[in-house]
Amino acid sequence: MLKYWTSILVAAISFLGFSQEVNYKLKMERPQTHYFQVEMTVNDLKKDEVIVKMPVWSPGSYLVREFSKHLDQVKAVDGKGNPLEVKKISKNAWRVKKSKSANFTVKYEVYAFELTVRTSFLDLTHGFVSGPSVFMYVDGLKDKSGNLEVQPYKGFSKVTTALPRAAEGVASDGSRFYTYKDYDQLVDCPIEIGNQIEFDFDAAGVKHHVGIYGAGNFSVADLKKDMARIVEAATEVFRQNPNKDYTFIIHNVTNGQGGLEHVNSTTLSVNRFTFSGSDYKKFLSLVAHEYFHLWNVKRIRPVQLGPFDYDNENYTSLLWVMEGFTSYYDELLLLRAGYYTKEEYLRKLFSSLNYVEGSPGARVQPLAHASFDAWIKAYRPNENSRNTTISYYSKGSVIAAMLDAKIITKYKGKKSLDDFMQHIYSEYFVKKDRGFSEDEFKQELEDFLKEDLDEFYAKYINGTEIPDYKTIFAAVGLTVEYVGKPEPSVGVSLRESGGKVTVSGIRRGSSAEDGGLSVNDEIIGCNGLRADKRSLESLFNSVDVGNELELLIARDQELYSITIGVSTYEKPKFSYELSNDKKTQKLSDFWLRTTSK
Numbered sequence: 001m002l003k004y005w006t007s008i009l010v011a012a013i014s015f016l017g018f019s020q021e022v023n024y025k026l027k028m029e030r031p032q033t034h035y036f037q038v039e040m041t042v043n044d045l046k047k048d049e050v051i052v053k054m055p056v057w058s059p060g061s062y063l064v065r066e067f068s069k070h071l072d073q074v075k076a077v078d079g080k081g082n083p084l085e086v087k088k089i090s091k092n093a094w095r096v097k098k099s100k101s102a103n104f105t106v107k108y109e110v111y112a113f114e115l116t117v118r119t120s121f122l123d124l125t126h127g128f129v130s131g132p133s134v135f136m137y138v139d140g141l142k143d144k145s146g147n148l149e150v151q152p153y154k155g156f157s158k159v160t161t162a163l164p165r166a167a168e169g170v171a172s173d174g175s176r177f178y179t180y181k182d183y184d185q186l187v188d189c190p191i192e193i194g195n196q197i198e199f200d201f202d203a204a205g206v207k208h209h210v211g212i213y214g215a216g217n218f219s220v221a222d223l224k225k226d227m228a229r230i231v232e233a234a235t236e237v238f239r240q241n242p243n244k245d246y247t248f249i250i251h252n253v254t255n256g257q258g259g260l261e262h263v264n265s266t267t268l269s270v271n272r273f274t275f276s277g278s279d280y281k282k283f284l285s286l287v288a289h290e291y292f293h294l295w296n297v298k299r300i301r302p303v304q305l306g307p308f309d310y311d312n313e314n315y316t317s318l319l320w321v322m323e324g325f326t327s328y329y330d331e332l333l334l335l336r337a338g339y340y341t342k343e344e345y346l347r348k349l350f351s352s353l354n355y356v357e358g359s360p361g362a363r364v365q366p367l368a369h370a371s372f373d374a375w376i377k378a379y380r381p382n383e384n385s386r387n388t389t390i391s392y393y394s395k396g397s398v399i400a401a402m403l404d405a406k407i408i409t410k411y412k413g414k415k416s417l418d419d420f421m422q423h424i425y426s427e428y429f430v431k432k433d434r435g436f437s438e439d440e441f442k443q444e445l446e447d448f449l450k451e452d453l454d455e456f457y458a459k460y461i462n463g464t465e466i467p468d469y470k471t472i473f474a475a476v477g478l479t480v481e482y483v484g485k486p487e488p489s490v491g492v493s494l495r496e497s498g499g500k501v502t503v504s505g506i507r508r509g510s511s512a513e514d515g516g517l518s519v520n521d522e523i524i525g526c527n528g529l530r531a532d533k534r535s536l537e538s539l540f541n542s543v544d545v546g547n548e549l550e551l552l553i554a555r556d557q558e559l560y561s562i563t564i565g566v567s568t569y570e571k572p573k574f575s576y577e578l579s580n581d582k583k584t585q586k587l588s589d590f591w592l593r594t595t596s597k
């Protein structure tokens, strides 16, 4: 019966072939080699030559990854199978000289041996396809629709993806057929192929599909219940859920790396033992984060983030909204869904706030710059990053909390940041179906708050000042105090490996920097004693201003004696407490509400 079905489908696909479309075939004949085989067939293209390309990056992960470095054996044939001339013309582009035939197929192999949410992987246990790292596109035809045939390895029985099925069922050789409306959709739907555990749950009127690869301490019954509660809480923010179906691909691994968002799916890479105790809340927070992105960044978005330019960096100064607001909600939703108490939630919020203000980079890099430079800084950290950069996730979440407090104060507990999110979703995604500029976003915020935000932006978004947390949070029932004070400090962080203690970080402006200590210096002795990490750290933490430390160090095998002093450093820090004031308590109850138990 399935064979019969396949021949009907193939006939239908060939028929559709008369209109211009791009069809793909994905094979994995020998998974142990870690190579996928890909064929891209283009119909009805009346041109003498075409350019085919591989993306250089994967949307949602702001780093040029040069996916074409994993491609081998790029070949092309015409509609009759005759070879065509293929010439590589740049790092990620090939020119195909075509004969008169309107149809042609490009064939290539992709080495896939990096299991992260934004790269691809194949071995005898499973395959994972992150579209931009596997599928080429035809220059000028990214808006074309087409089909994808996935031909799983014979040992793999399941395929989990959010791509719409061209037809239900499985062909006799195991192939599944999918459709896509444009290249953006094709590569926005990751594909898990293997023997993963699959289950479904319904929440917020949406059918959710889950595919889990890898052993772990999870319970399907708990995941169904808890993921549904997160979905409901996220949907409540927007009061509508635009998807009919949503797919979670979960990789249980030893070193989980987080998630990547898509329009109607996500891939989560988590530690295989994350599914119990406090680690489970971290997992649920990751679920909340990636799910919230289906609105914020996949639909509510800056103009630069869709449709995408796959050839270059897509610069935006608004990642503090896309990632920061999402980070704010990924914790708030756990409070609303009843997984955090108010106290737990506030501890999380203020741990982010104190992390942000305690980073020397917070006084150097404005939030908007952190976003713009994500490509070369956040995604390419080095030993000096803490001195020069700030996380647009953490600081963006603190700014979101401030804006939420401002909106709640302005509307006396009748509106919150939720209402602003609903507004911008409806104005830009629903009505205009486009992204917004930086100016448009600021204007929307100002209109909503009925307040000029020039100063707010100058100080906290484009500047590096410490916000007036005390006033902003007092209005919503939280007493915030500055508790930073000058303390003796050397300004060194250490790491130990193979019995050696080396310097892993030097704080800018510290006495260690002054004294000439550098990252990677090995500290052999201090004040006449042989050094180990524990004794050095306790010494560094107990010294007084005016003390001097005599260090014996090795730098590239040469020994030096250096003297570093001890100076004072005031690390900005804030304490918080829920106030007893009846007037503001009403607002804090609204802000920190739990909506489901």
Ligand SMILES: [Zn+2]
Pocket: 261, 289, 293, 322, 323, 326
């Ligand atoms: Zn995110």
